[in-house]
Amino acid sequence: MLMGILAAGAVACLAYFVVIVLYSGIETAFAFIWFLFAAGLGLTAFSLWYYQKFPGRIPLRLPVSLVTLCCAGAAIMLLLQFLIIGRVPQVADSGLEYVIVLGAQAGKDGPGRTLRLRLDKAAEYAMQNPETILVLSGGQIGQEPRTEAQAMMDYLLEKGVPKGQMVLESRSTSTKENIAYSWLLIEELKKQKHKEDVQDPRPLPAYLPSAAGHGLERDRQIGILTSNFHLFRAMQIARKQGMKEICGIASPSDRVLFVHLCFRDGLAVLKERLVGNL
Numbered sequence: 354m355l356m357g358i359l360a361a362g363a364v365a366c367l368a369y370f371v372v373i374v375l376y377s378g379i380e381t382a383f384a385f386i387w388f389l390f391a392a393g394l395g396l397t398a399f400s401l402w403y404y405q406k407f408p409g410r411i412p413l414r415l416p417v418s419l420v421t422l423c424c425a426g427a428a429i430m431l432l433l434q435f436l437i438i439g440r441v442p443q444v445a446d447s448g449l450e451y452v453i454v455l456g457a458q459a460g461k462d463g464p465g466r467t468l469r470l471r472l473d474k475a476a477e478y479a480m481q482n483p484e485t486i487l488v489l490s491g492g493q494i495g496q497e498p499r500t501e502a503q504a505m506m507d508y509l510l511e512k513g514v515p516k517g518q519m520v521l522e523s524r525s526t527s528t529k530e531n532i533a534y535s536w537l538l539i540e541e542l543k544k545q546k547h548k549e550d551v552q553d554p555r556p557l558p559a560y561l562p563s564a565a566g567h568g569l570e571r572d573r574q575i576g577i578l579t580s581n582f583h584l585f586r587a588m589q590i591a592r593k594q595g596m597k598e599i600c601g602i603a604s605p606s607d608r609v610l611f612v613h614l615c616f617r618d619g620l621a622v623l624k625e626r627l628v629g630n631l
Contacts, residue, residue, distance in 0.1 A: 355401065355420065356398050356401045356402055356405075359394050359395075359397050359398035359401070359420075359423070360394070360395070360398040362390075362394045363390075363391045363392075363393075363394035363395035363398060364391070366387045366388075366390040366391035366394060367387070367388065367391035369387050369612070369613070370384065370385070370387035370388045370391065372609065373387065373609075373610065373613055376609050376610070377609075377610060381610075381613075382617065383613070383617050383620070384613070386616075386617075387613070393419075393423070394423065396419065397416070397419040397420060397423055400415055400416040400419055401416045401420070404416050429623075430616065430619055433619035433622055433623070434615055434616075434619060436585055436622075437582060437584075437585045437586075437615055437618060437619060437622070438581070438582070438615065441581045441584055441585075441601070441603045442584075442600070442601050442602070442603060445478060445576070445600075445602040445603075446574065446576065446600045446602075447481065447482055448482055448484070448485070449482065449485050449574055449575065449576040449600070450484075450485065450486065450574070450575065451485065451486050451487075451488055451539050451542075451575045451576070452475070452478060452485055452486070452487050452488065452575070452576040452577070452578050452602065453488045453490055453531070453532065453535040453536075453539075453575065453576065453577050453578065454471060454472070454475045454487055454488065454489050454490060454505065454578045454579075455471070455490055455491070455528065455531050455532075455577065455578065455579040455583070455587060456468065456489070456490055456491020456492075456501030456502060456505060456525070456531065457471065457491070457501065457580075458494075458497070458501075459491070459497055459499070459501045459504035459505070460497065460498070461498045463504060463507070463508060464501075464504050464505065464508050466607055467580055467606065467607065467614075468501070468504075468505065469508070470580065470604050470605055470606060470607070471578060471579060471580060471604045472505055472508050472509055472512070473512070473604070474578060474602065474603075474604035474605070475487055475505075475509065475514075475578055475604075476509055476512040476513070476514050478578065478602060479509070479514045479518055480513070480514070483515075483518065485518070485576075486518060486519070486520060486542070487509070487514070487518060487519045487520070488519075488520055488522055488535045488538060488539060489501075489502040489505040489506055489509075489519055489520070489521050489522065490502060490522040490525055490531040490532075490534065490535045491504075491505065491522070491523070491525060491531065492523050492524050492525050492526050492530075493523070494526050500521070500523040501523075502521040502522055502523045503521065503523065506519055506521060520538065520542065522534050522535045522538050528583075528586065528587055528590055529590055529594075529625075529630050531587075532577070532587065532590055532591045532594060532596070533594060536575075536591075536594065536596060539575065574598045574599060574600050575596065575598065575599050575600075576599065576600050576601070576602050577591060577599055577600075577601055577602065578601075578602040578603075578604065579601075579602075579603070579604065580603070580604050580605075580606045580614070581603040581604065581605060581606055582606050582611065582614045582615045582618050583614075583618055584601045584602075584603050585618075585622070586618055586621060586622050586625060586631070587601070588601050589622075589625075589631045590625065590630055590631060593630060593631055
């Protein structure tokens with residue numbers, strides 16, 4: 354039974370690797386991990402079969418160790434996937450003052466598939482909340498012809514989002530930097546807005562709440578908009594940096610690559626935890 358499950362898992366991983374390569378290309382980040390999983394599961398299944406057929410030729414500890422490793426890895430990744438997907442908000446908070454839109458790959462032809470889905474969600478939110486400022490975050494990475502932030506603005510302008518509703522953060526090259534630099538930019542924007550505010554000397558009409566009351570203002574949260582598979586990690590990094598009043602806005606992700614993207618971000622969560630970013 355166990356040998357059959359392992360063999361089926363190996364076949365499934367190998368088939369998914371082929372699907373990723375055909376759909377998104379051999380250069381897809383971490384695509385080869387599914388080939389390695391297929392090899393590992395296949396080796397484990399083979400070791401069990403070989404031990405059962407020739408029990409004296411290999412020590413029992415070899416198949417037991419391989420099975421234990423497979424089970425432990427699967428348990429860790431399932432827990433991470435529960436955290437990543439299980440906490441994605443179903444409805445975005447409205448009326449946010451600022452929304453940080455996290456960047457992703459952008460080529461010479463414009464934003465990549467993942468970034469386009471984020472920007473479509475950002476455009477939808479901006480149209481529904483015209484007072485919200487979108488902070489487009491992403492620098493120039495590798496062979497990208499321009500900064501991700503500029504590519505994001507160009508795309509959103511074509512979608513009809515007003516230029517005055519967007520600001521660019523063009524220095525960051527990672528999720529940690531996306532959030533840190535965007536937070537600094539928002540603080541500067543708040544200071545500038547505070548300096549430009551002019552108090553109206555006219556008394557409030559009797560039917561409006563008093564200036565000393567709590568109905569006139571409310572704490573304005575900051576939103577972080579990114580892909581559903583990436584939101585958990587982004588929110589945890591933001592809270593680690595001291596951003597308390599934040600909320601998440603999840604965009605959809607590519608359906609074919611969804612499992613791969615979730616797994617890849619699970620590995621990233623482990624890495625961020627090890628280096629102290631979470």
